[in-house]
Amino acid sequence: MPKSLYLHVPFCPHICPYCDFHKMRRNENLVAAYLDKLEHNVLKLYERYPTKLNTIYIGGGTPAHLNDQELWRIVKIFDKTWGLTASEISFEADPLSFDKKRLEVFKDMGFNRLSIGLQSSQDNVLKFLGRLHNAKQGLQALDWALQAGFSVSADIIASARGQDLASDLESLAKTGVQHISVYSLTIEANTPFAFRNIKIDQDKAADDILLTKEILSSFNFKHYEVSNYAKTGFESKHNKNYWQGGYYLALGPGAVGFLPAKNYIGNRRANAHIKNWLVDTGQEDYFLDAEEYIYDLVYSALRTSEGLSFEQVYKLTGVDFMLRYEQLVKELVDLAMLELSQTHLYASQKGLLQINGIVKRFMDN
Ligand code: SF4
Numbered sequence: 345m346p347k348s349l350y351l352h353v354p355f356c357p358h359i360c361p362y363c364d365f366h367k368m369r370r371n372e373n374l375v376a377a378y379l380d381k382l383e384h385n386v387l388k389l390y391e392r393y394p395t396k397l398n399t400i401y402i403g404g405g406t407p408a409h410l411n412d413q414e415l416w417r418i419v420k421i422f423d424k425t426w427g428l429t430a431s432e433i434s435f436e437a438d439p440l441s442f443d444k445k446r447l448e449v450f451k452d453m454g455f456n457r458l459s460i461g462l463q464s465s466q467d468n469v470l471k472f473l474g475r476l477h478n479a480k481q482g483l484q485a486l487d488w489a490l491q492a493g494f495s496v497s498a499d500i501i502a503s504a505r506g507q508d509l510a511s512d513l514e515s516l517a518k519t520g521v522q523h524i525s526v527y528s529l530t531i532e533a534n535t536p537f538a539f540r541n542i543k544i545d546q547d548k549a550a551d552d553i554l555l556t557k558e559i560l561s562s563f564n565f566k567h568y569e570v571s572n573y574a575k576t577g578f579e580s581k582h583n584k585n586y587w588q589g590g591y592y593l594a595l596g597p598g599a600v601g602f603l604p605a606k607n608y609i610g611n612r613r614a615n616a617h618i619k620n621w622l623v624d625t626g627q628e629d630y631f632l633d634a635e636e637y638i639y640d641l642v643y644s645a646l647r648t649s650e651g652l653s654f655e656q657v658y659k660l661t662g663v664d665f666m667l668r669y670e671q672l673v674k675e676l677v678d679l680a681m682l683e684l685s686q687t688h689l690y691a692s693q694k695g696l697l698q699i700n701g702i703v704k705r706f707m708d709n
Contacts, residue, residue: 345395346603348585349426351418352596353407354378354618357440361474361536362501362529366598366617367405374618375414378597381622383421385595390425393593399432399582403459408441412449419453428454432581434497436461439477439485447492457580458489459525462498465515469507473529474536479515486519495578497523502556503549504529505542510559517563522578525571526556550697570647570696587644588656589637597621609637609660634661643703646682651690665689672709676702 355370355378368374402418410418422428435455439462442450450458462482464470470478477485489496498521502509516524528549531537557567565573569587572580585592586602591610594601597618605611608631616626632640638657645652657665666673673689676682681695681702695702 346393346591346593346601347395347398348582348590348592349397349400349430350582350592350594350596350599350601351382351400351402351407352404352594352599352615353402353410354405354597355409356404356406357409357438358474358476361540362532364532364535365405368618370409375410377622378618379414379417382418382595386421386425389593389595395426397426397430399434399585400426400428400430401434401582402455403434403436405436406438406441406461407435408437412446415449415453432457434459434580434582437485439482442485442488444488444492447488447494451492451494455494457495457497459497459499460485460489462486462516463501464504464507465512466507469501469504469512472505473501483515483519486516486521490520495523496521497525497580499525499527502526502528502552503544509552509555513556513559514563517560517565522575523580524560524565524573526560526573527571528552553697554693566649568649570699584648584650587648588650588653589641589645589660605631608632609634634663637661638663638665639703639707642706643699646689646691646702647696647699649690651685651688653688655687669706669709672705676705 352366354367355375356367359367359369407415419428433455434457435450436459439460463473463475465479465483467479470482486496486498498516500512500516513526529544531542531544560573561567565575567573568579569583572583574580591602591604593603594613594615597615600612600614603611603613610632612630612632614628614630615621620626638661641652641657652665654665657663673682673684676695677684680692681698683690683692691699691702
């Protein structure tokens, strides 16, 4: 049974020029239709999976762009089903979507972890990224969230034009947040940045990954996944379940889940975008057999400091990983891309920078 659930809220106050997530500006009718459909889907999914959830992640979009009344409606829908009592309930918010008073409302709703889209602590970078908040407002929001007792994660975008990454990360680390996600800016097709022909210096982006690790390690953050850093005990339980190949439920337009499936290891089910989602069409199922599941797992687990567990592969697929891939593993260990223990396989620093190439080698094997 899945023990995690992701809920996608696609509404944003403003569309950022680099973003290719499923998102849109809100209008009252659309939000009302979304909430009606969500209620229907929650009841249906709960009937099929009346499980006890360990983690819930409410992401977007900008979920905090819903007003309190709309958020309470979601809480009440959950109260009728799984409840909002999971040990980790993460809620994404941007710095302008709350003040001290609203944080108390978030607490009453049951959220215990806030993921805040800071993106940078430098005004010139925030301006380049087209964000609505400035550095002072962003850092103030983190401070309020910490004072209110939330476990706080902040997102930073690296390799942005004009950014002093070291000083950006230092300012953030000094705030006391317990978790930091650092994503390299990528230029996705059909985004305003792509139309403006903005380019990323790939060599600098690779250097930024190493610099990030150096700076955040000096503030006692553990690099536990290629883009994620945490103080001890503050790793995201929800994301760890993804990376370890666990099942999870998905609700909302554009959300992707991983469900148990008869005759397969699982079904990666992608919900349709909002127009089709509202009328229950366009959902896509992708059934993974043992081999495909292993490629997925190699891709995600090798990006984590916990690495790929042979026991986990065997438990879900019945495949003895080392028996199946022994030659290839030896070759990649000799090339210093992978590191091997009795029970796990890890990517080296060099391997982490070439993870797609490593997965391809497994797929071609
Ligand atoms: S707030 Fe987040 S989801 Fe919305 S447009 Fe900006 S980056 Fe995309």
